[in-house]
Amino acid sequence: MAKRRNFSAAFKAKVALEALAGDQTLAELAGRHKVHPNLITKWKRQASAGMVEVFSGKKGARDSSHEVEIKDLHAKIGELTVEKDFLSKAFGR
Numbered sequence: 001m002a003k004r005r006n007f008s009a010a011f012k013a014k015v016a017l018e019a020l021a022g023d024q025t026l027a028e029l030a031g032r033h034k035v036h037p038n039l040i041t042k043w044k045r046q047a048s049a050g051m052v053e054v055f056s057g058k059k060g061a062r063d064s065s066h067e068v069e070i071k072d073l074h075a076k077i078g079e080l081t082v083e084k085d086f087l088s089k090a091f092g093r
Helices: 009-021 024-031 037-056 058-090
Strands: none
Touching: 009 024, 009 037, 037 058
């Protein structure tokens, strides 16, 4: 049985950018890079969607909300740790 090939993100980006440029057909790109044309189409679609997020600024907002959520979770962990320590001392364990 053939082993499944894994492609690096840099390789996918390179091929997707070449496909977006439109200098060559998908069949030509597929032959040159030895990948299936459907993969190139998929990577091209993902690259286009990723560019929309980059230029819309949504990623930065998502990162800041993620950091706020992490701070809240760390605070909750601290509260629960204090409560656990208090209860373990109260019950003599």
